[in-house]
Amino acid sequence: MPITRPALKLTHEGALKALNGALAKATELGVPQNITIVDEGGNLLAYVRMDGAKLLSRETSMSKAVTAASHRQPSSRLNPKDEVKLSLAAGQRLTNLEGGLPIIIDGQCLGAIGVGSGKGAEDVEVARAGLAAIGAEDQIP
Template sequence: MAAGESRAEEIGVPCNIAVVDAGAHLVAHIRMDGSQLGSITHAIDKAFTSCAYRRSTEALGRDGQPAAPLYGVANSHQGRVVIFAGGIPLVHASRVAGAVGVSGGTIGEDRSVAEAAFAAF
């Protein structure tokens, strides 16, 4: 989370950063000063989605488009599934150990912050 927060500060975008464990349960969350309140749920749900589907939310978004194999996936899990960038699974020894989710900026900014947190894992 510290690496993600550092990247968010570097690009000047206050974010919410969430981490879930292998069971997709929230284990950590930070809301940076000035970040959007609506981004709290998005960050947590991006982490949940990435862990539950064992892929980035961005990749799931590609597979969730009309005529794609997972079209409609965004309507599952009582609306918790997020299909845009910012969620990345944390993989260790070929197993998903959890995931990080970031929300607060543009799609590219969220991706950048999540990638920084992932790289520190």
């Protein structure tokens, strides 16, 4: 078995393009948002808090993004009856809230986008616009 494997990484240009795509959609909807892009290691790549967005939703947008990057699936696919104990056992970043979507390109997870401050469906719509802006696979939560 080889000791290395090739991988794809999101560039900062890619991250900002996704951020701006999400921002444009949030502006169009008139819903101020926190928009967070993380890499596949859950480390912050890009972020913006829009005028009027809820301050504490910075953390929920980060939790959503880290969850989606970790699990390589939308942040809302845990069994609701397990969501609290999973969050606690995982150090609280793991969340079942809607609005975190993995960034899948060429079948690989390069990171995730997390959106927080609107209603769940708005957060998802804004996150999907971020994915569309960079041609990542669409994710249905």
